[in-house]
Amino acid sequence: MNSEPLLFDPLLGHLRGIANGEKPAAEALVRAISPKLFRIAYRIMQNTHDAEEITQETLIRIWAIAKTWKAGQARIETWAYRVATNLCFDRLRAKSRFEQGSDELDDFMDNAPNAEAELVHREMANEIDRALATLPHRQRAAIVLTYFEGMSAKLAGEALEVSVEAIESLLARAKKTLKQKFLDEEPEILTDFVAFAAI
């Protein structure tokens, strides 16, 4: 949680409107925050259905907290990321096995230059998704937040409720695991990557 007071939170006005039951404010906040929440949930869960439910649940929790929200304690966005990642972890823990998201790729690469490139790219994407899915939950979340969503280590740490040092440690371990996996277990991905880059 931020210790220094926050001067400006762009979503605070929307949250105040939501607390008063204003639907335009609710719509503005949902449209502002839901794409990123959905992407984070999808990257962690690798499943559209779960990602959608987690995003919706996070938005409902924002609505529930709106009336008692104290400005300056934290950014609404960061709080929402924290809720979403915790919901992902809860759901992953509850699942006995991880569901692969390969079925969600049907609409991918519609604009691919040709069928061969599309095929190579899709296969490579599936392998990368599978490699990411093997990471422990928190390492995967650290990769998703910092790499895919471009968050700073500080912001990602706030979202995951850990220190910057802990985030860096999670990232280092995740990268080490991924590199080892790509080099040892799925060396074909490097071949595919070279082939894709050449197409």
Add this chain to the structure above:
Amino acid sequence: MTDKSLNLILDQASPPPPCPSDKLVANMFAHMDAQMASDSTDLARNRRFMAWGSMAAALLVAFGIMANLPDSFSFGTKLSPIVATNDSIENDLTAVPSTGDYADDFANQLIGYDDISVIVPINDL
């Protein structure tokens, strides 16, 4: 493999599907409507509870006052009533002098002493 190579590989991960923002907005509105309807029902129920509760409390207070008024709000402590007092000043002319022998009373206090002069000097008698 360098971090840069890893990043280039991760760039090729499958992109997430588009966010169903319209659906999320609609669900949010539905949730808000349901919640606000529930809140207004709760508010009406709370107001009814407050009204009936206030009436019941007022009745209890009134009953308590009525029950304790005869005892002057003493809550059951029994006070002995003062039946009568005689505050009139006695007239010297009509007053009946006491027939009591006060000297004997004084003498009775001295019983047991061999020499009364030790207690009361003879000159003072």
